[in-house]
Amino acid sequence: MNKDCEQVLFVTFAKDGLYQIQCSGLVPGPGHVCCTLIVGQEKCLLVDNGIGDDDFDDFPPELVPLMAGKELICAATHGHLDHVGGSKWFDSIWVMPQDNHLVKSTFGSEYDEKAGLIAGKTRVLPLEDGQIFDLGGRSVRAIATPGHTWGSCCFYDDRAEIMLTGDALNRHVMYQCEMPPVPLRVCAQGLENLLTYPFDLFLGGHHGEPFAREFVSRMVKLIRSFDIEKAPPYKREGMPENIRNFHVGRGYGDPEYVSIIVNADYLEDYLK
Numbered sequence: 001m002n003k004d005c006e007q008v009l010f011v012t013f014a015k016d017g018l019y020q021i022q023c024s025g026l027v028p029g030p031g032h033v034c035c036t037l038i039v040g041q042e043k044c045l046l047v048d049n050g051i052g053d054d055d056f057d058d059f060p061p062e063l064v065p066l067m068a069g070k071e072l073i074c075a076a077t078h079g080h081l082d083h084v085g086g087s088k089w090f091d092s093i094w095v096m097p098q099d100n101h102l103v104k105s106t107f108g109s110e111y112d113e114k115a116g117l118i119a120g121k122t123r124v125l126p127l128e129d130g131q132i133f134d135l136g137g138r139s140v141r142a143i144a145t146p147g148h149t150w151g152s153c154c155f156y157d158d159r160a161e162i163m164l165t166g167d168a169l170n171r172h173v174m175y176q177c178e179m180p181p182v183p184l185r186v187c188a189q190g191l192e193n194l195l196t197y198p199f200d201l202f203l204g205g206h207h208g209e210p211f212a213r214e215f216v217s218r219m220v221k222l223i224r225s226f227d228i229e230k231a232p233p234y235k236r237e238g239m240p241e242n243i244r245n246f247h248v249g250r251g252y253g254d255p256e257y258v259s260i261i262v263n264a265d266y267l268e269d270y271l272k
């Protein structure tokens, strides 16, 4: 991950009081690191908080007056570094407990699991499937979508009618890097369940702009047609040896591109 040292937090997409914000850092994909602010009448919810290089005292100026006097809640789509790395800016962070070990690997000795505290100040709170954040005039629901990690979830905002998918679903790649991995059928079920909610657009955790609902079905279809024989090697520095990329389309620049990347050493677990 390369930090772009000139990066500041800025809004890349807005709808009905929901703001996609680009943070510092780049991830393979290619993709940026993003978080999302949802502004209610009484409270605000920040979903994800970047890799830890951003100054959350310095929100985009157009958002500051909207947030004034309102409690700011922070929750994460999962426990990876590029989604919880900025947690120290906040009093607490809601994360599904299945991902606590990832929070641990992000913060190391700074995270006291027993006390549930990062750096002695940020409380790690157990996010539950179906948990609702009532922000005043709108509510946001956490929806478990295990796949990318066991504790991955999406957030549905009922005012903007947008689904926030974190890394459970990005435009180009869904990478299951948990070992043992979540079975593919569980992953597909979780994503298919998202379609029971009314939304036309979803925002992934690494793209500034939203994508169409239709892409969810395409990803589910791809997962259900998984065939290791048709998944070429995926080589990238720092990755294990036997990573494969099952995909449709030619590559990231192709609008048709959709892919799932798996570790073929754990094939049996994926196919359970």
Ligand SMILES: [Fe+2]
Binding pocket: 078, 080, 148, 167
């Ligand atoms: Fe992730």
